[in-house]
Amino acid sequence: MITKEREIKALITLLGDEDQNIRNIAREKLLDFGEMASDYLRDVVHKDYEGRIRIEAWKILEEIRLEKLTDEFRKLSQAKVFDLEEGAFLLAQFEYPNLDVQAYKQQIDEMAEEIHGRIFEIRDVRRMVHVINQYLFYEQGFRGNVESYYDPQNSYINRVLDRKLGIPISLSALYLFIADRLDLPIFGVGLPGHFMLKFHCEWDEFYIDAFNYGQLLSKNDCVNFLKRMGYTYNESYFNIAKPRDILARMIRNLVLIYHQKNQKNKVDVLERFFSLIVNH
Structure with missing residues (x-):
């Protein structure tokens, strides 16, 4: 868990990298972590981090949220009784x-x-x-x-x-x-x-x-x-x-x-x- 925590924090730091390719790689890996990365990303959004990192963190959080919501719609659609x-x-x-x-x-x-x-x-x-x-x-x-x-x-x-x-x-x-x-x-x-x-x-x-x-x-x-x-x-x-x-x-x-x-x-x-x- 500590190793994953360190990896998530390191990836978040890379969201501010000058190299677009590095930022993209960091973004995709954070998305793979999904909910596990959410708390760390929220922390970044609400603290005085470098502007680019905050913006990228917010975008990833929104994508994670929408993916979770999509899963909820999938469950709703597959339920025996549609609510x-x-x-x-x-x-x-x-x-x-x-x-x-x-x-x-x-x-x-x-x-x-x-x-x-x-x-x-x-x-x-x-x-x-x-x-x-x-x-x-x-x-x-x-x-x-x-x-x-x-x-x-x-x-x-x-x-x-x-x-x-x-x-x-x-x-x-x-x-x-x-x-x-x-x-x-x-x-x-x-x-x-x-x-x-x-x-x-x-x-x-x-x-x-x-x-x-x-x-x-x-x-x-x-x-x-x-x-x-x-x-x-x-x-x-x-x-x-x-x-x-x-x-x-x-x-x-x-x-x-x-x-x-x-x-x-x-x-x-x-x-x-x-x-x-x-x-x-």
Whole structure:
């Protein structure tokens, strides 16, 4: 262990070498050490080391972090049961590495508990959804971000919870996480251009637009909505979306946003995540 510690420290020193080839060799070896080198690299980043060494150390740390996150996406994709909520928080950690996931899950738990206290005696399912919508969109203030629709923050579940702003799919994801805690038969439906929710039980079926304050819609309303957006009717649009497909669509949205911002590094990493999710 002492030998490896000395080797890591020596390699970090070489990150400041004038010779690019030596710096590259040191970088690759530090990447091979992975997590073992992380503490030493963090120490360098936060101390008064030579500028080049600090910059290179930060880059290596970020690469190690993203490789670890990629492994987490791989595990998620290979799991027997695909956990959308876990995936949404992994995606959030791409942009927010120090995210306190448990604190945000606790926040969702508390919202679900509050809603449960209001709906547990209600038998009319539409009335039940109305109560949920009243709490989420009017009391809590969640809404669609029509002013800055393409702000990437709209796609990260932690920022949706922080700002109470989102796009159709991220607001729907939050709704799904709460519905799952309440054992409600609410599912995602990936309509083109606008993600929706479907309440489906033996005696009733209707759609919920989380982007528009939980507006309740019939299937015919959705068909007319699609026509106004220029889409012809296709029954497959109304299929229940698999959790895997929902996360893939969330990632794809971010890929498009970062592509427009010319942030190629982020696009490359997100496309790696996307590939792991869809090519399972």
